[in-house]
Amino acid sequence: MGSKYHEKVSNIKAKLSLILADIVTANELALEAFKTLDFTKFKEAETILSKIGLKADEVDNEIIKAFALFGPEANELRFLVAFLKMTNELVGIGDNIKKYARRMNEHMQSQCDLEEFKSSIVLLHKSSLNALKFILECFGDLHACSYEDSYRKVLVEESINDDLFAVLEKELLSKVIEEKELSVDYVKVLGTLRKLERSCDRSVNIANLMMYAEQGGEIKLFK
Numbered sequence: 001m002g003s004k005y006h007e008k009v010s011n012i013k014a015k016l017s018l019i020l021a022d023i024v025t026a027n028e029l030a031l032e033a034f035k036t037l038d039f040t041k042f043k044e045a046e047t048i049l050s051k052i053g054l055k056a057d058e059v060d061n062e063i064i065k066a067f068a069l070f071g072p073e074a075n076e077l078r079f080l081v082a083f084l085k086m087t088n089e090l091v092g093i094g095d096n097i098k099k100y101a102r103r104m105n106e107h108m109q110s111q112c113d114l115e116e117f118k119s120s121i122v123l124l125h126k127s128s129l130n131a132l133k134f135i136l137e138c139f140g141d142l143h144a145c146s147y148e149d150s151y152r153k154v155l156v157e158e159s160i161n162d163d164l165f166a167v168l169e170k171e172l173l174s175k176v177i178e179e180k181e182l183s184v185d186y187v188k189v190l191g192t193l194r195k196l197e198r199s200c201d202r203s204v205n206i207a208n209l210m211m212y213a214e215q216g217g218e219i220k221l222f223k
Contacts, residue, residue, distance in 0.1 A: 030101040042105035052094035056087040082213035096195040103192040124164040131157040131203035154207040161200040
């Protein structure tokens with residue numbers, strides 16, 4: 001395959017990496033906002049992710065052009081297919097983080113007392129963030145990256161994330177029973193935290209797509 005094709009693919013990789021970097025930055029801002037009660041950082045996180053759909057569409061169009069212009073061979077085709085599906089996962093993660101930032105901003109200024117859950121929420125958020133960072137690290141040098149190692153690391157974070165969410169779910173539902181006047185508010189908090197849990201699932205999907213791109217086989221994604 002010629003230099004123009006490789007230049008096109010490098011451009012696609014770079015744009016995907018920038019989208020990933022934006023998501024990580026927004027995620028870090030949302031975590032910092034929760035930890036420090038600096039609500040302006042929630043707004044910053046939302047702003048960073050406000051055009052993620054448009055950026056993903058731009059990448060998708062570049063991938064479609066690569067299909068049309070170059071007729072890639074089997075191994076190259078896998079990478080393009082993986083990149084095309086990754087944009088959907090990245091938009092999903094970005095939307096989850098935007099909603100998390102907006103809703104958590106509201107929860108923390110409501111009558112809900114989240115102090116007793118703070119340490120667990122921070123750990124939940126960190127596991128979701130770590131999974132994304134492992135993927136971004138791999139995207140920094142796809143040739144040197146160990147796809148299997150990256151996939152295992154993301155799976156570990158997803159497992160931690162699931163366990164933490166299960167604990168928080170139990171604790172928040174107990175709060176719903178104890179404080180009936182705020183039951184709806186605590187149920188909404190649980191729904192907001194699920195955005196972090198779902199983001200981690202999508203990170204596993206991206207790690208799986210990277211494995212598929214390198215090794216082939218079947219694409220298996222969380223639904």
